[in-house]
Every structure is written in C-alpha cells, then in structure tokens.
Amino acid sequence: MALVDDLRSTLGSDRVHSHPLELLVYDKDAGVTRGEAVAVVLPETTQEVAACVRIAASHGVPVVARGAGTGLAGGSVPAEPALLVVLTRLNEIWEIDEYARTAWVGAGVLNLDLSRATEHLGLHYAPDPSSQAACTVGGNVGTNAGGPHCLAEGTTVAHILGVEFVTSDGDVVMLGSKAPDPPGLDLRGVVVGSEGTLGIVTKVLVKLTENPPAVRTLLLTFDSIQAAAATVSGVIAAGIVPAALEMMDQPMVVAVEGFIGAGLPVEAAAVLLAELVGLEEGVVAEASVVERIANEAGATSVRVAADDAERAVLWKARKNAFGAVAQAAPDYYLHDTVVPRTKLAEVMTEIYEIGRRNNIQMLNVFHAGDGNLHPLVAYDAREPGMSEKVRAAAEEMVRVSVAAGGSLTGEHGVGLEKRELMGLVFEPIDLDAQARLREAFDPHGRMNPGKVLPTGARCFDFDLAGKKEVSP
Amino acid sequence: MTVLKAELTRLAKGMLADPVPGAPPVDLTVAPSQVEDAAAILRFASTVGLRVLFWGGGTHQGIGNAVAPDVVMTTHGLDRIVDWQAEDLTIVVEAGVTVSALEAQLQQRGQTAVLPETPAGATVGGVAAAGLSGWRRLRYGPTRDRVLEVVLATGDGRAVTGGGRLVKNVTGYDLPRLATGSLGSLGLIARLCLKLWPLAAHQGMVHVSDPEAALRTAYRPLAVIETNEGSIVYLAGTLAELEAQAERLGGRLASGHRWPEPLAGPWEFVLRVPAGATGRFVDEIRRNGWAFQAAHGVGEVRLVVDSGDDERLAGLREEAETLGGTLVVFNSPARGVLDPWGAAPGSADLQRRVKAAFDPVGIANPGILPGGI
C-alpha cells in the first residue's frame, strides 16, 4: 500500500507496522471500544511526527495520536480507518529548570518518570492520575488528566505552560511559553484536553511543584456512603481544600485489599482518604478540623498514616483500584461524571438506586473532593443482554448527574464513548461553536475524527443571516 | 451610515447609553443588559461591518493595538451576581460587576475569587478578557485557571456557553480558557462562573532583603513582591503558620496585607519573563532608574517609564523575547511610538483562524491582538 511505503521510506520499516497482528494489539485502550488502524507508526522526533501527518494527509488518511493507551474513553482508538501515531518514543526529558520550576519533556515521557527525575530537587509534577506509572505526559495533555492531588493543585492544564504542536497540515508551532501570559489567544489552553482532535503535541513545557514540608494522610471509615459524602461537602464548606479527598465504597475496598493487602477496613460501607499538605503547623490544625467534621458526620474510625511507608501503601491501594476490578468480572464500564460537591450525597444515593434497579454489580472509587464520580460497573459482556443493560444504566447515571447540575466527564474525556451524550450538556449553538473552533485548527477533518463532538455538531443554521448579501 | 445608524438605534432601543468618559468618540454607545441583546447588536454589526469596542471599567483600555470603533459596547448593564454556591466554592457573575464589589461580597463569607487587588474600578469581565491575574497568583495560579464557564456574545452574534459550573470538567473544548485573555477579539464575555478559594484565617507580611532567597525559604507565600522600596513576602494561613514562616524568613511579622499602589506614569509596561530570570531583569530595571513592582516566582514586573522611545526599552524587550518573554505596553500617552506587543507569536496564522471562527467579519475589537488579529 502506498501509504505504508511512504511511511517506511521516512521512518524505516522497523517503526511502521501494518501486519494484522501488529495492528490488532493497538485496537483498544483501557476503555471498551475497539477500532483498527490502517498502519501504526512509532516516530522518534517532532519532525518525524510532522512528516507522518503530512504523508497521511497526502493519502487522505486521518491521524490518531496515541500515548500509552490507558485512556478510558476510546480517545486513542480510531473511529474510522486511520494512521495511528504512537508517541511513546518521544520520551526524552529535555530540560529541568530548577529555578523557574519548569521542565521540557517529550510527549512520550511517563508521568511518574517525570516526578522521579525531579525528586532530587524537591520538586514533582503535580497531576497524578491513578494511572501515572503508565500514562504519558502527552496523553495527560490530550485528556487534561486529573488525579487525586488535582483537588488543590488543579488538573493538567494548570501545569502546562506550553506545548510544541504539530498542526493538521504538519506544521510545527509553539503554543504558550515559559514566561507568564504570552500575548494573543491562549491556544495552549484549548489544546490541553482536546483529545488529539486539534493536532499532535510532541513536547510539553510543564510546571513543577515543590514538595510540601509536611503531609498528613487520614483514612476515615463510615457506615454509610451518605455519611462519607456529607463529610466531603462539610470539609469544603468549612473552607478547607485538602490536597486530596478520595472515596471508596465497600465492594471496591474488598477488591483492592485482595491485591494490595493494605489493611483497609473491608467491613466499612465507605472509606475516605484525605490528605493535607503544607506547613506542619497548618496541617495539624486542618487535620483536626477534618477529623471533627468526620466524627460529626458519624465516622466509625479515623486512622492517620504513621509514616511515609504506610502513606505509600494507602495510595498504592487507591491507585490500583480500577485494575483490581477484573477480579470481580471480566469487563467493566467506568463512568466519569462530575457534580457540584453540594450534591454528592444526593447523586450517590440515586446512582446506587439505579444499580439496584438494574441489578448490576457496581464498585465506586472516586475523586470525591471535586465531585468527580466514577461508578464502575463490573459485568460479563458474554452474558446475553448484559452489555445493553449496562449501557442503559450508564446513560441513566449520566442523566442523574447532569440533572444535578453536573457534566459528562471530569477527567477521562469525551472520546468515542460519550460524544453522543454531549447534547445533554450543551445546546446545539454551543456545540456548533466548538465545531467551528475545531475547524479552525483542522479544516479538513484529519485529526482524530469522530471524537468529542457528536455527529452533526456543526450547524449551518447559526451562520450570519444574510451575511453574503450585504456588503460592508 | 445614517440608514445603518437608524437601524442600529432601533435594534439598540433601551440599550442606548451616554458616551463613556475616556472612550474614543463614536456615534453610538450601547449598554446591553442581556446576553441576547448584546448578541443581536453584534450580529447586526457583523452584517454591516461596524467595528465594536468593548468597554468594562475602562481601567485597561491601554492594552493592545488601538481599535478605531464605530460602536462602543459597555458592560454597565450586565452587573448582577447570578448564582453564588458558597458551599461549592463557585460563583456566577455578569461581566460588568466590579472586582472590588465582588470581592467585598465574597469576603463576608470568608471567600475570594483571587482577582487582581487593584485597580478598584476594574470589572470582572474586563479582567478576564485582559487575562489579568492579581499578586496572589504565586499561590493560587492565574485567573484563567479559575474561569469555569463563560457565556460569550460572539462577534457574529451568537450567544455561546462553554465550560460548566463545576470545579473539574473536561466536557468539550475549553472555551473559558480561550476567552480569558482574548481581549474582546472573539466577542463580548457577558457572564462567567469563577472558582473561589476560602480566605485564610490570617494574613501577614514580612520584609526581607533577598527576595529570591525568601522565595525558596517560604512555603507557598501568596506573593513575594519587590519594589524600589524593598521586598515583602505576603503570607496567609493560621497564626502559627505565619509565625513559623516569619521566623524561617528571619523577619518580623506585620499583620494584614498592604498591596503596592498601582504605578502611574506616562508609559506603563508589564515585563513577562521566565520566573527564574526575574531577579536579573529587576537589576537591570533598577539600574535604569525606573519605578517597578516585581512579582518574584511569577516572572512579572510592572514598570513605568517617562518616554516610550527610550532605547533601553527596546533592549529590555529584545532580551525578554530571547527568553520567550515579552515587554507589553499597558498604557501609553501616544499610540504608534512602540509596538504594544513586540514580536508576533509563531502561531499567528492559527490565531487568526480561531478568531474567525467566532468573529468571521472581524468587528469585535478588531486588530487588538499581536499581529493585528
């Protein structure tokens, strides 16, 4: 095939895959949809990425960017036959500026590797998705990834100062800068979270965060989800924004405990993991307030991690939660809705009710502090009618969240899996505006087509009435 | 023009306002009080090609390339606080609410939107459009990280909502960030939802002699500001925290905050450089004898200069630009002496296309951005 030949002549044959088996291993991310590429390339430099984009364009083949493929929305799974550009080999850390607290890294650098590389300077890269050992910084930029510690620090976009960006025409531009507020439109801000639909990020300028002098990690247990949710709302309302505030329900605790053995309380209906960071003096004060609020809400126990080792185990348990669900059933469907934090208890009650009504097995682990819910349905897709049932329940859960003033996705992205639900949150005119924005970046629809926006988002009804007839 | 004006006057019925002091002379000044009204006017303006200048508090109209407008649209009529969810730390406000009024309200419940502390007359919409952050940025990040939702009346007259009233959200493209700092080039920011922060129990200041050392010693100060008079570390937290921080900094704790008075001068500039280089630039500015206020750790230095054709300015700008920074004119007595932005960004083409997606005819603050976008 001509496309593959052209790619081979640029990258050599080792880094261009077209054998069916080699394509098949790329046909899925950590979500549920499958889709096959026509070819997979592993470029090593920005110039190679740009060349791949140009070659694909010349053959009329769209392009899908892929990092580590840990995405949960099918973002890096081709929705139509496309060239898959895998960025894992752009894994160089180019520069660490200790004084400016910034680093230039390749899009393929693993999130955790970046924090490890800056550890000796007392700095870290703040966004810490639970998948941080596996996912790439470029993928994080693609989804505007969050993580437990994004509650106080903000999600990925707050930590990206600039990106080197390959446009849909295969040009390379720099968006953002090391200096604050570069003049002009903030295209950097738009590219973060755009799920590869505007172009491909090849290098990332990240902000580094200083390690806090003191940390307290509390494990609070409750005999009801509502009590735990009330604690979350109470803590925020009391004017405390902890570094992290995570919730797990009983089924989830049981699953993780089976893998890690962290000594988690498997008998509790819900546990909260709260982390307070800062100066010792402040951390102590805040911890006692959190403890008081929890007790008032009816906490059954409060455990404070004694040392770094215990803290590490608690976090390891939290971060391995998703993976551990496979012990429960072979397939899972993971939601990612967000709701105002004042509505947590209310929405959780409804979600459990939906689970009960549909008779599906559900586990919960989520970023409670920012109202980001992750009800996770474990099921066996081979059971007749099961997939449909799970999808129907999923939509119900989304509707409940949206009705409470929430939205479809807090951090995993819209991707392939939620795009047809966009109409629940946005009016046609809003979706049209987003479609126009996308067109400005990618007029020919080359970048990750079929993602984020629903079909027919671009609506010509909103064009200027009579614009063409009147001459200015 | 008279036919058009008549039509516009008809459309703007009930929105007509007196000319705004300080604004360029125009035929028509409008003050819509609904997003839809603003959109309707912009749609007409697009259809007939009338240039519109947006006006908030008028405190930052000196930024950017000069706009020669046919119509001035002010946000005076958009002055409501729409929805304050104090327990969720979010608030929805209209663009014309002044920053000082908003912060005064929030303070009553111990909250802040962390908007610029000065000047008093600035509006929330204007500050967002100009992408300005206050001194406390070192601790809380820039304003654009707290704009959760925007309602935009686009240049071609659509009322578009982007983002959501949620502290965390990746549903769709990030219009709030795009709008923040767009200086009206996409249309009018009519309403926005902001993320709030709880105010710390105590505030304090410590005078220090070496701001860069202080920046490394203090844990997450609100600001480390150096002026011609000296350097101050601004702190917030519990009393015990403040005392501990002050001790580590080796200084005496003064309670409360006194932010530097805005610098006033014929030529006002903002220098933006990588944070690590702030000290070096401050030294140079000091040598030149200019009045300045530097935010260490942020990389922003505000300065005033007597004359815009001082060649040392060109040198400063060039130096900043080689490091990826800028020297931006914030206010000047005369346009055309010095380019307000400096070198146009490499992404100018893309920026032009993005503007056109919202303002295809080019009537919304036309040309204000770098490269005349």
Next chain:
Amino acid sequence: MEPSLGPTQAQLDSCVTCGLCLPHCPTFRLTGDEAASPRGRLMAMGAITQGTIAPDEVYAGMLSFCLQCRACEAACPSFVPFGQMMEGARARLAEVRPTTTGRVRRLLVGKLLNMKWLLALVTSGVGLVQRVGIMRLLPRRMRLARGLRRQRVFPHSAVGVHDLAPAVPAGSVALLAGCVMDQWFPAVHDATRGVLSMGGFKVDSPETQRCCGALAAHEGAERDAARMAERNVAAFQGYDYIVSDAAGCSAHLKDYGHWVEGGESVATRTRDITEFVAELIDSGQLPEVKGNGDEVAIHDPCHLRHAQRIFDAPRKIVRAAGYTPVEIDPDGLCCGAAGLYMVYEPDTAEALGEAKREQVESAGPTTVVSANPGCEIQLRAHLGRGYRVLHPIELYWEALNR
C-alpha cells in the same frame, strides 16, 4: 497428567487492558511498542487462541521477544497469570509451527541440560579457555561468556552430597542442585549448605533429582519440562523443605502444581534460599553479624522479585552480613539475562544489560548481589573488572566465617 498451562479463555479474559503493566515491561520500555508489551502479547495470544489470526512468524517473534521476567505479572492488579500463559502459548506455537531453531533450543533445554557429562565437558572447556585467555574471540551471541565465573577444569557437583546432620535437626532440606548452577556456581551451593547446616538443618542433595525444567518450560518444551518435574517430585519426597539457591529454579518449583501430579506438594515445600534464610535470621536461628556497614548494591532477579514477590529477604541477608543494602532500580527491570534470552536476542539483552550497568554505576557500590545465576553472568559481563558480583548467601557465609 498433561500440563494445564493455557492460555485459557478465562485467563485471557482476566486482562482488562488497563495498561498498568506496560511501564514494568523491559521490552516495552526499550521499544515503546505495544507489540512488545504484556498487554499486546496477551491480545495477540487472544487472537490466535480464538483463531481470528493464524500464527505466523510475526506472532512467533512477539512471543520470543518476551523475556518472561514476569514483571508484568507482579504489577497486574487483575492477577493475570502471564508467566504461565506465555509458557503455554509457546508450547502451543511449537506444536503448530515447528521450526528448526525452536527445535534446537528445545533440545538444548529439554535434553542436553540434563546430561551431566556434557555440561561437565563444557565447563572444563570454558575453564581451559579462560586460562588460555581467548575469551574475546567468542562470537557475539556468546558475549555472556565474559560474565562467567572462573571455572574449574575438573568440575565437581553437589548432587548426591549428604551433609552431616546436627544432633537434633531443625528439619530436613533437599537442595536442588540444578543444571548450570551445579556446574558453574559450586561456591554458591557450598555457602548454601554451610548456612543451612549452621541453621540446624540436615541438608541432602538427592541423587535422583534432575534439572528443575524451568528453561524447558520457558522454551515451550512442555513434555520435557513435565518429565523433569515428575522425576523431581519423586526425588524430593519426604523432605520438609526443598531449597534452591537459583531464583529461576525456586520460582519454577513453586509452579509445579500446573505441571505434574503431586507437583503442588513440591510447590508448597519449596523455598528460595533467600526467603528461607531471612526467616531464620528473623527467628534468631541464624545470627546477625557485625560488619563495617559497607554498601552493597541489590539486584533483584525477576524470578525472585516478580515471580515470587520476594523483596525484603536479600536486603535482610545483606544487613545480617554486616553491610548496607543500596537500591539500584525502583521498578526492578530485568537485566536482560533471562535464561537463554541473552543468547538468542543478544541486542535486547545487551541494551538492558547496559541500562543495568548505568544504574549500578550511579548507585555507587562496587559489590553487587544477585540471587540468580543468569543475572550474575549478565551483570559480570556488563560491569566488568572492578566489580564483585555474588549471591547474597555467599556474602553472608563469608561474614559468618570471618
């Protein structure tokens, strides 16, 4: 009984494609290519098992590029039994797609390793070559020979030794002599026997034992591996414990349940020497020796850390020998030895070996312990002169005799 390896549909289903294993996989880290990742290999196995795609040389390449280090298995929160599945997949592939090189490899690990006279001959040969000093003339694929200990020209074997029992033995131990271990690392066996005797155990190395069959299993020589396991089940009957001082072997003995009838009984009695001794130190049956606290770098063999999840034991032993353990790698990535891997994938083995060398060098210490013979050879080959590489049990035995 036929070995029950898989990959079965249930095993394949247990992978939820979360990707959490990817960064732990040395071949993925090297290539960034999911075709060289655990998740990719599992997806490929799935497609072949279901018959969607026919096994061809691309599939064969995907399987053989895997080091079988099982780091992915330790990282997998869904308990996917990757090691077993890979062994099974290789065996299935050997059935449907026999190749000459495959056959030669399986002959080597399935038959020749059990021919003691042949191994002894090779050992003598190596001993001679080392003395004559023509090692550098060896072909590329034999680079590993640089890492061999100095061999005896007249090798001896531990098989058949019966150490004197203490008056009231704490228990009986069968020492797995192993194939190359027995021939090339006699000093490690000596240390093991010494330490166990001192700990109060009666140590035998039964005559009828064979090679454990790990290498045969890894190569997909299923029947040979099963046969060896069968012999060993019989040979180790009646002992309280079966101890091996090669992590690859102890890991495989612990897998015997899948291989033969009665294998479970061997599996539950098997201990790697490091875990066994660490427990004895904990319980006070073996002493902690005072030393000068010199630093010793810890290399974690994959088959110890990942396959058996033994992490603390070697560190404890190093401390008990009076040294300070120093970490070299937070992830415990494979050094590239991986059994015969370094012979048939020399380039990858070389790259991983170099990465490991860099880690050791930046960690500082010039003494490195590794509880597996393959790793030792690889480390020695890459670190070169100036470094001392040995089994932690040797370090401890040395300290006990000081």
